[in-house]
Every structure is written in C-alpha cells, then in structure tokens.
Amino acid sequence: MAKEKTGAVVVVGGGIGGIQASLDLADSGLYVYLVEKSSSIGGRMSQLDKTFPTNDCSMCIMSPKLVECGKNLNIEILTLTEVKAITGEPGNFQVLLKQKPRYIDLDKCIACGTCSEKCPKKVPDDYNAGLTKRKSAHIRYPQAVPLKYVIDADNCIYFEKGKCRVCEKFCPADAVDFSQTEKEITVNAGAVILATGFQTYDPAVSDTYNYKQFPNVVTSLEFERILSATGPYQGRLLRPSDKKEPQKIAWIQCVGSRNVHSGDKGYCSGVCCTYAVKQSMVAKEHSDIELDAAIFYIDIRTYGKDFEKFFNRSRDEMGVRYIKSRVNTILPGDNEGDLIIRYVDEGSRVVQEEFDMVVLSVGLDIPKESVDLSNTIGVGLNHYNFVETGYFDPVQTTSQGIFVCGVFQGPKDIPETVTQASAAAAKASSLLSSARFSLTKEKQYPEEIDVIGREPRIGVFVCHCGTNIGGVVNVPEVTKYASSLPNVVLAEENLFTCSQDTQVKIKERIREHRLNRVVVASCSTRTHESLFQDTIREAGLNPYLFSMANIRDQDSWVHQSDKEGATKKAKDLVRMAVSNAAKLLPLSRSKLPVIKRALILGGGVAGMTAALDISSQGFEVVLVEVERELGGMARKIHRTLQGDDVQAYIEDLIEKVSNDDNIQVLKEALLADFSGSRGNFKTLLNVGPAMYHREVNHGALIIATGAKEYEPKEYLYGKNGSVKTQVELEDILLKDKEVAKGWHNIVMIQCVGSRNVENPNCSRVCCQQAIKNAIALKEINPANSIYILYRDIRTYGFAEDYYRRARELGVHFLRFKEHEEPKVEEVDAKIQVSFRDITLGRDVTILPDQLILSAGMVAGDTEEISNMLKAPLTSDHFFLEAHVKLRPVDTQTDGIFICGTAHSPKRIDETISQALAASSRACSLLAKDYIEVGGVVAKVDPELCAACLICVRACPYEVPFINEDGVSEIDISKCHGCGICAAECPAKAITLQHFEDNQILAQVDALMEAIQ
Amino acid sequence: MRLSYPDSIRIIQVPCTGRVDVIHLMEAFQRGADGVYVVGCLEGECHYLTGNLRAKKRVQYTKQLLDEIGVGGDRLEMYNIAASDGPRFSEVAREMDEKIRALGPSPIKTMLQKLHADDLSIHV
Structure with a gap:
C-alpha cells in the first residue's frame, strides 16, 4: 500500500506569487507554511506605486490579499525564515527551516510603534530603496502583514555595544524580548513551491551610467518609491540631489538586460518597457509643470494584454518621447545635478541632450540566496540562473514534488506571476489530492443565542492601547460616558483590548451580563474586526452583532496635540458605534452544496x-x-x-x-x-x-x-502563390523541407494584422514565430538570404537568445516605421517588396522568392458565449x-x-x-x-418592489433579475455586497444587510446629537 | 502614517461609496451638519467596479438639492483617494475643514440651535 501523503505544502517566498499559491492551496484543503525571508509578506509588489497597464494603485489592490492571507487559519506565515534543507520524497518531505529572532513577541506586539519612535539607531530603509532612513526597530511598511515590529539585529546598538534596550524600556506591551534566539524548525509537507522572486539588477556593478557618482541617476525601483505617497518625498516628484522638481526626465532601457557583455544578462526582463511607459505617464501626471519625459530604447516590448494601447496613449496623448538608441554615456551637465546623455540617433549621428534626472530601467535578477537554495535542494537552473523547467511543464522543477512560480522561473510581470502561482498550486494539489483536509483546521463555535426581539444589551470595551490611545484620549472619561448611553449595560476599559486575556474577559462579560451586542472602541476594523467577531462568536453571539469605534487611527494618532478635542471625538465615535450596535441584526450564512x-x-x-x-x-x-x-x-x-x-x-x-x-x-x-x-x-x-x-x-x-490566426487582407495574400503566412510556411517545412532548398531570397513582414488601427494590440507570438522559421530556413540552406522587416523585435524573456542566434546565422533584421509599411507589388508575376530602411536611411527594394506574413492572433467568435455566460469581453x-x-x-x-x-x-x-x-x-x-453564502448581501422586499428595473441596470455584477412573481430578486450567492442597488432603489425595497438605512442613519443621528 | 488632520471630522464606514444614499447625506444636513464629504476609490479603480461613479452622481444631485433649499451645495463634496495615499487624505480633510469654516455654520444648524435655545427657555 502506498504511504499516506502529507496534506501540507511549504511555499517559499511571501511575495504576490507565494501569497496567491498559499490562498489557492489553503482554499483547496491543504495546510500551508508560507516561508518568508523578511519580516513581513508583500514582496516587491508592496514597493510599487502604480501597476501597468491600468495605473491601479499597487498597495490598494494588494492589501486585501495580504489581509486574507494573514487571517487564513490554514496559512501559517513564518517570517524571518529560510529553507535550509529538504529531505524525504514527493508527498512526504521534511523541510528544515531556520528562523531568525524578531526580538519582538508576535503575540504581545500591538504595533503601536513606540519601539521605533524611541529607537536611537537610523539606517537606510531598504523598503524605500535606501532613499530614506528607518529605525532599527521598524515595520517594513504601514500595511505589513503580520503587522508586528521587528528589531534589525545587524543594526542595533544593543547588539553592537551591549547597551541601549530603549525599545524594551518603553514598550507598553512588554513585547520586546532580547532573549530570543535563532530557531531550527522541521515541518512535514507533501510538496514545496518556490516563489522567491527577484532582485533588481544592480547598476553599480559595472557602472556604465555613473549611477554611484550621480545622485540624480536612479534605478526604476528608486523612482517607483519617489512616485509613491509612502515614499521618501510623500509622493512629490523631486530629484534626490537638491529636492528640486525635475522638468526633464530620461529613462534608459535594458540596463542589466539583453546584454551579454556585462554580467551574463542575455535575456530580456520583459517588464521594463511597460513599467517605463507607466512611470513616464505617472510622472507626467504628478508633475505640476509640463514634464518632458524621454525613453531611450532598443525595441519597445509592450507585448502583454492591452499594453500596446497603453504605450500608444503615453506617446500620442501624453507626449512621452521615444528615442531608439542605446545610450553610451551620462555626463555631468552645466548646472549642478543636471545630466547630459550622449547617444547615437537613428541617422547614426552622435547627439547629446541635457536632463534633470535619469531613470535606469533595471532588469530582473536572481538573488544569490535563491541560487544557493536551489543548489542545496537539488533544483536545476538554466544558464541565466533561473529555474529550469520543461516547455510543456512550466512549473515542474527538475526535482519531483518541488514546483516553481513567478520570476524565479523566468522574467514575468504580476499577472503572469499570479497565474503561475495558481498553476504551481494546482500541481501541488494534484500530487496531494488524497490528503486534502487531513491537516487543515476548522473552528467549532457554540450554538448561537437568539437575540431577535430582545432589548439590546450592549457592552462597550474601551481600549487604552498602552499609551497609544490612553496617552491622548481620556479613556476613563470616555468609558464613563459610554456607560451613560442608551442600551449600554456595561462599559469597561482595557489596557489592550486585543490581548488574549481580554478576549477571555469579553466572553465572561457577555455571559455574566447577558450582553447581546458588543462595541469595541480601539483601532481599525481592517486589522481587528475579525478578531473581536470571532471572540463574540465563541461566546454564542452572531458575529454581526458587533460594532467598532476607531479611536486610535482616526483619533488619538491624528489629534495628538489636542487631548480635549480627541476625547470629545472619541465620545462621538463611541456614541455612533453604540447607536449602530443597537440596530444591528444577526445575519445567517447558509450553505449551498457544490456540484463537484x-x-x-x-x-x-x-x-x-x-x-x-x-x-x-x-x-x-x-x-x-x-x-x-x-x-x-x-x-x-x-x-x-x-x-x-x-x-x-x-x-x-x-x-x-x-x-x-x-x-x-x-x-x-x-x-x-x-x-x-x-x-x-x-x-x-x-x-x-x-x-x-x-x-x-x-x-x-x-x-x-x-483564438484565430488573422487572415491577411494586405500584401497580395491570397492573390500571389508566393505569399504565405508563418503557419503555412511551417506546414511546408514539416511536410517537405526540400522545397525550401530552392529558395534564395525570403522576406518576412512583421505585425501583419497587429499594432494597427483595426487591431491596436500586439499579438505577442509572431516575432518568435518568424525567428523560429528563419532559423529553420537557415538550417535547411545556409546560403538563403532572409530579411525580416519589423517595427520592434519582441523576443521577451529567454527567447532573446534565439534573436541573437538568428542574427549570428546571418538573418537580416530591417526596421520600418509605423505608418511606413512596406509596399508589395507584383511585377511580371514576381513579388517586389519596397520599403524605407531607417538605419540605412534609404529606400530598399527586394525581389523575394517567398514573402512570409507574420499574421497576428485575433479573437475567436466570442460574442455569443460572452452574452450567454455574462462574461464580458x-x-x-x-x-x-x-x-x-x-x-x-x-x-x-x-x-x-x-x-x-x-x-x-x-x-x-x-x-x-x-x-x-x-x-x-x-x-x-x-x-x-x-x-457559504449570505452575510453582507442585498435583500429585496417583494411587497415594496415596483419592478422598475433600476437595480437590474445599476448592479455592476448583473445579479438582480425580475422573477416569475414580477419582482426583483437577488441571488445571495452572486451578490458582492456593495450596496449600489440599495442606494439606487427608488422604492427603498432593497436593503444591504448590516449597512441598512436605519443603521447608517442611527450613526448620523447619534453624531448630530452633539449639535442640539 | 499618523498625519494629523482637523478634529472636526467624523467618519461613517460604508462598504462602498455606492451604498451612500441621498437620504444619508440629507439626514446629516437636516440634523445640522456644516459639511459632508464622501471619500471613495479612484475613478476607474472602484473595488466594486462602478460604485464610486454612482456615488458621484448622487453627490452631484444632492448638491443641487442643497442649493435649492438654501443650504448650499458647496457644503457637500466627493473625493477619490487611493487607499495608500495617506497624505492626500489628510490634505483633503484640511481642505474641507477650511472650506466649511469659510462658509460658516450651516443655516439649518443655526436654526436648530436657536430652536433648541427657545425650547429650553420655555421649559425653564
């Protein structure tokens, strides 16, 4: 009998890839150890300001995933931890982990920040790419998960000199613990997923662009932090040397990419073109003055979904300048801090231009630790130190049971990383499907107390949060005030309401005082609501019978100098939460069976x-x-x-x-x-x-x-037998190679049916297809002359190797400009291709035997399916x-x-x-x-519904429909709980549960009571 | 980030600005609020796709109502701020506070306070 498998997975790396893999695995019944080297999860994405091609705020979209990961009972986040060894076999590995001490007790730390405030040691902040300083006691960023401080032992005065421990002295929660030591932990897991990500290429290594010498030459990651609201200049676009607002910024592409000369970075990093487009647009938006943005590139590689449109917008609508040139030197300008870029333009002239600031679009690089890890655990790497995977098995490493996702497998952007993370999770789940739900935890709660129709009996717990709230707000006064409010039968103050012993106390009070609603006045619902909801659930109360007043983040932290005002505000917030609580109703979640x-x-x-x-x-x-x-x-x-x-x-x-x-x-x-x-x-x-x-x-x-291959309408396709598509050429090469031996001149034209008015996007695969076929033709007959007419060659990632190989084999790459497409004519039944070659600066005519069109990819007949499934296009x-x-x-x-x-x-x-x-x-x-469905969802009162269809039109998810009784109905399993329908409904027939009108108005009225 | 902002502001949490109804806004003014503002995701980045655009329309409509009844639509605003943009949040709070202070107390509040004072004097 086969040995039983272990229903747990070790995910190495807590960036967006590791997070997605963990969420998928935990969701499908496997227990996850999420191992992260730094003090919190979030990885590189947490450092980005905006994301292409929508310019969405990176942290806004990521933060819900961080919270979800942090709250998941079946994801054990192990921070400051690295993998040391893996033994055993697929299905049953023993993974040896080494965990560095945090010197802060995770259970006790309340993230008040006192340790950091009092810490005397300042060091460069790596989160801000070294552009600011942080303390030795710190959190990586404000939304960090776990939201717990850490003491950086490498930069701590106590560890250097044996004296200090100021943090310990001031910590109100007694959380600092210098006795912690490095721990070795062994966990059992059936599979391992590597999601260790990348570091950005360090341009200081072969300092071509004087990055070390000129402060206003920055990397793209540094620039990302400069643009960020949480960055060194609070989101103001300033240059580092003199904090002046730059008027001219240049981006230099392919720094540490597509370069075999320095440091063996022959691959294309794939993301830098599109992030430079993004940064140039965001910089222009940030700038109060008309910013001049110029991008120096070799090929613009905006090959992803809708990326080409994004690039076009930057150029045509925002006026970003694109200059095709490899920059050779950056020199100091006439004014202090300014920079001169010297480059060769398209007409082969040496030109120089002055800029206020230069951004180096640095590539994606594999950190040495990742290489060491793969050597230790026996995972094979390719010639660029990325994990070797088979073409048809893109997440399987050379070691069975160990999978890979994200940039460690090859350069890729965020959605490709997230996709691959789910793919790796799928492979791990397949391996361990027999062990599903064997190690996962599920919490059991007591039967719920029926509160319907009972008078509200509210308990209010007011938190001091050490001195965080108590040091500003008069907590005893607020507590006394709370006890005077209607329906409040108990009001208490706690030093830390979130501490374990207070949870026990809250449960006792619920029983003793027969509380049926609970209010906590402390910090943010974002981080703490679920904890308190869980506590009251353990005491038999429905979790929705809970309301929170944020008297820390919204009060004591932002009105520190006004104690009286802050206390008054705390009373208002508590009164509002109490009024809301009195109106709260228990909400049930019902279970719907899943068809497997x-x-x-x-x-x-x-x-x-x-x-x-x-x-x-x-x-x-x-x-x-x-x-x-x-x-x-x-x-x-x-x-x-x-x-x-x-x-x-x-x-x-x-x-x-x-x-x-x-x-x-x-x-x-x-x-x-x-x-x-x-x-x-x-x-x-x-x-x-x-x-x-x-x-x-x-x-x-x-x-x-x-999808489909585009059927060309241009270039005599279908009219002259020598004009073929790449797919047709491949067919010939497979069936009868000999035919190609008789060819001498072959022309290929790129972007046929792509990157034009009808189809603005790039079809992504055609450059690689042309190069593949050109190499095949060269192999059949090395004397062939092959000309590839292109606008930009887009061999991203490791495909760049084959572009280099094609050039070595003597394939000619000739560039034409957009709107100056080649002309194809028939002269005496022969094909004649003429175009203006940019590099030569003259018109060229070729008489090829064969003209091969790189026809793009277009969507299939998707409209009907889209309508039926309500899946938009x-x-x-x-x-x-x-x-x-x-x-x-x-x-x-x-x-x-x-x-x-x-x-x-x-x-x-x-x-x-x-x-x-x-x-x-x-x-x-x-x-x-x-x-489980239900909770915060919308509900229709059929008695009030006039079937006016407003909700049907307003819902962004197309959930409401008119049922057979002629009234609107909302399927709770589809409702997202935004409340748009409830606000739009003219008959007030729709309520959003937990945010009902009377609950919101109760808060408004309670607030305004103070006026009268 | 703990950036300070005026203590004249109290926040009511909703799942999406799309939930904010004209009656919620009007109730606040009716009960004497000097100013109200709605803060949602950036346009095009609504967590619920279109909620903030719905809210924008309702805010504009309510502004008209406020103009018509003499309270003044200027006392109501809608802002779109990224969740990570603390500096902008505090800037908006200051902006709104200054604006409302310049406009002075809402006429409804003045009336309510007067009524309340009269009310007291009768009972005393």
Missing part, C-alpha cells in the same frame, strides 16, 4: 490541460469542443522556438484525455443555455450532427475557446478577467474562469500555465462540499 464537476469550453491545449489537471485532482470534467477533433490551434504548430515537438505533445494530450475516466468529451457541441451560480451551474448543450440536447450540472466553468473581443493584475484567470462571475488564447494571445507554455491556474481556481471551489 467542471465544464470546460474548448478542447485545445488550454482546455485539455485544465481537464487533465482537474481530473487528477479528483473531480469530474465535461470537455466541450465545437470541432470534430480535439487539439485546437496547436494542431497547426509543428515545433516551438526551443525545438520541442508540438504535434507529439498534442497527440499525447488527446490520448490522455480520451482515456481518462473522469473526463467526458463532447465533440461538435454548442452552448445553448446557461444558468445558476458558482458551485451550482446548469448548462444546456446541443451535441453532434444530430444536435441532441444534453444538460450538464456543474460547479465550475472554464472558458478555453482559443475586451474591445478586441478577448475575454476580460476580473482584475487585470491579481485575478488574471477569474471572470467577474464567480465560478467562471478563463485560460489560453481566449484571454489574450500567448505561447503554448504560457497557455499551459494559465490552464493549470484556471484548474487551481476551479478546484479550490470544487474541493469544498458546500459554499
């Missing part, structure tokens, strides 16, 4: 990969394909850029899918109807030539319907994800996921990652026996 079956639309690589993974996680799949055969677009692709055999892979997939007992394949099947909500969908299909009806009940749905008809950064495979409708080219153009390996990610998201739903 997924339906997948599309039987290409994406659909088949997702189907196999869901099956191996132990769930049923119905795989729906429109065509007569499985395989999709990949059937036309013969090999990858790296040389892997795509057809053999597809055949293997089809065989596995066909022989899998958990997977039912429906070919020639069309979607006819769709209804239900997550966990409980019903889909009607018309199947086969006879179009017989088939009803499928399923808990999740994955859209994997693919982008303007170019690809499916739209719920959030472009952090929910890349979710749709706005819970339970429906997207993957593959239905989402946007992408390579096969990327499609596989995304398919696994969609599987992970679907399985974390299917793994549950039931889902």
